[in-house]
Amino acid sequence: MLPRFDPTNPKACLSLLEDVTTNVKQIQDSVLESILSRNAQTEYLRGFLNGQLDKHSFKKNLPIVHYEDYRSYIDRVANGEPFDLICDRPFSLFLASTGTSGGVPKLLPLTAEAMEQRILFASLYAPLVFKHIEGVSEGKSLMFYFVTRESETASGFPVRFMFTCVLKSVNPTNSFLWDRVQISPHAIATCEDTAQGMYCQLLCGLLQRENVARLGAPFASSFLKVINFLEDHWDELCSNIRTGQLSDWITEPQCVSGIGKFLTAPNPDLASLVEQECSKTSWEGILRRLWPKAKCIEAVATGSMAQYTPLLEFYGGGLPLISSSYGSSECFLGINVSPLSKPCDVSYTIIPNMGYFEFLEVEKDHQEGCVDxxxxxxxxxxxxxxxxxxxxxxxxxxxxxxxxxxxxxxxFYNNAPQFYYVRRQKVVLSVDVDKTNEEDLLKAVTNATLLLKQHDLMLMDFTSRVDSSTFPGHYVVYWELGSKFKDAKIEPDRDVLEECCFAIEESLDSVYRKLRKHDKNIGPLEIKVVRRGAFDELMNFFLSRGSSLSQYKTPRLVTSEEALKILDAAVVSEFLSPRTPSWEPREMHTGR
Known part of the structure; x- marks a missing residue:
């Protein structure tokens, strides 16, 4: 585990980072030894290791598992059985994973000690931003956070999403550290009414626009939701600023009291400035125009978030886009030690103290199955x-x-390996023997969207499914389009969108293209354009099923019939690939 250090001391943070990334092997061996010795008497480890706690026995006898393989143990603890089924220390709560693909979050146990380690982990990153970006320490962060109402297990354990857990770990009676770095008061950031919390965080940011040095949200997708919300509410925000009066629909006490510290008097000059910028025909560079002293945008834009990079670059007007860290509900893992890397080049340096890490080599055609x-x-x-x-x-x-x-x-950074996030390990789309994963699909869609640029169109979001109701079956990709110009009517040209269909197919691998062209086992790819707001409706559906706005990621494959009904009801136009893709046996990508 991370040794104790002063998270407010940048030199201490940077020194620790150098130390833990240098002594990787020793730390990893020590971490495994500590985990096994501490948990030797748990029912789970006893059943496999029978007291043999050395590394060789661990690797030989302990199975490699998925969540479903392990779920019965987690469920037993969640339902009230002793924590020492799987851990030597009591759990303080259960974390809910985002679970957007399947629609139902997983439950993951968390001890108070592990929660403290995650907070320390987050502290390692801030000094890197100060070191690499000049002037960022001269203001505060306008970071948008959202909490989700917590639930309980059958035995009374709290169930929270990770960002809710972090936000609620701040002591509201002693939040001076929060107030020192964040624009919005802690009370507003922890409002459970998402719309009221988002509105008041934006209002705080506009009222203190000259003091905003950093902008962002946990993920690129959630930050874009904030921008869309601003686009829908800027005139009302201006009215509040002009009159010094908060809108009547903001009723949550913590929002009302939190904003009251800043909305103290009419400010017609600021209202006019914001109105002037937001009413312009194009919103290109709107973030830099509204927050002129901002130095960067912080939001994870790797993996499935990569598709949002062009949109954030459009709205950001040249502000660097920083993907700070890599983690999950299960474990916090790595940080980006080169904050100014382009999003497509970001690699995360694994912090070896956070857990014991093993790696299963993956080939292109490797899917689920037995582990060698x-x-x-x-x-x-x-x-x-x-x-x-x-x-x-x-x-x-x-x-x-x-x-x-x-x-x-x-x-490597010192002796710590650095990793580029490739994808989730699963097939996204398959009609026959084709296997199109998340990375393949994202690259293909990205290539196709190049055709939209000359028509001033932008891809706002996308997802996909396989349509087996036709013969042969075919891929369906849902697109929500936007314009670079405000209030422009979205009327995609049929020829352009059909060429986009073809461009996606041309970008897929040779197996897909062969099945399309020669074997005729896959039908023409289809793009279905949905109306503006359709992906917000999809998000709201998954939020209603227990997901979290702060951690929500649009699923790249939709299988839920209810979710598909939402998308299909929003379709405004449909396009098919006009011809079969070429088939030359290009070299297969093996992931090396």
């Missing part, structure tokens, strides 16, 4: 250019747990 033990290596034994699925063992009771993320080794 010889393909599992330790953190220090990964090879540059190779792809691996991450396997974690944590202090909170997860053992050899397949996280499902595929990472590509790009280099």
């Amino acid at each position: 033990p010889s393909a599992v290596v330790d953190l220090v034994d990964v090879k540059i250019g190779h792809d691996y699925e991450l396997i974690i063992t944590t202090f909170s009771g997860l053992y050899r747990y397949r996280l499902g993320d595929v990472l590509r080794v790009t280099g």
Whole structure:
């Protein structure tokens, strides 16, 4: 685990970062030894190790598991059985994963000690931003956070999403550290009414626009939701600023009291300035225009978030886009030690103290199935250019747990491997023997959207499904389009969108293209354009099923019939690929 250090001391943070990334092997061996010795008497470990707590026995006897393999143990603890089924320390709560693909969050145990470690982990990153971006320490952060109402397990354990957990860990009676770095008061950031919280965070940011040095949200997608919300509410925000009066629909006490510290008098000059910028024909660079002293946008824009990079670059007007860290509900893992890297080049340096990490080498055609033990290596034994699925063992009771993320080794920082996030380890689309994963689909869609630029159109969001009701079956991609110009009517040209269909197909691998052109086993790819706001409706559906706005990611494959009904009801036009793609046996991408 991370040794104790002063998180408010930048030199201490940077020194610790150098130390833990240098002594990687020693730390990893120590972490595994500590986890096994502490948890030796748990029912789970006893059943496999029978007291043999050395590394060799761990690797030989303990199975590599998915959540569903391990779920019965988690459910037993959640339902009231003793915590020492899987962990030596009591759990303080259960974290809910985002679960947007399947629609139902997973439950993941968390100890108070592990929560403290995650907060320390987050502290390691801030000094890197100050070091690499001049002037960022001269203002505060306008970071948009949203909490989700917590639930309980059958035995009374709280169930929270990760960002809700972090926000609620701040003591509201002693939040001076929060107030020192954040524009919005803690009370507003923890409002459970998302719309009221978002509105008041924006209002705080506009009222203190000259003091905003950093903008952002946990993920690129959630920050874009904020921008869309601003687009719908800027005139009302201006009215509040002009009159010094808060809108009547803001009724949550913590929002009313929180904003009362800043909305103290009419400010017609500021209202006119905001109105002037927001009423312009184009919103290109709107963030820089509204917050002139902002130095960067912080939001994870890697993996499935990469598709939002062009939109954030459009709205940001040249502000650097920073993906700060890599983590999950199961474990916090790595940080970006080069904050100014382009989003497409971001690699995360694994912090070896956060858990014990193993890596299963992945080939292009590898999917679920039996694990070859010889393909599992330790953190220090990964090879540059190779792809691996991450396997974690944590202090909170997860053992050899397949996280499902595929990472590509790009280099080393001191002795700590650096990884590029590739994709989730699963097939997204398959009609026949074709296997199109998340990375393949994202690259293909990105290539196709280049055709939209000359028509001043932007892809706002997308998802996909396989339509098996036709013969042969075919891929369907849902697109929500936007314009670079405000209030412009979205009327996509049929020829352009059909060429987009074809461009996607041309970008897919040779197996898909062969099945399309020669074997005729896959039908023409289809793009269905949906009306503005359709993906907000999709998000609201998943939020109603227990997901969290702060952690929500648009699923790249939709299988839920209810979710598909939302999308299909929003379709305004449909386009099919006009011809079959070429088929030359290009070299297959192996992930190396």
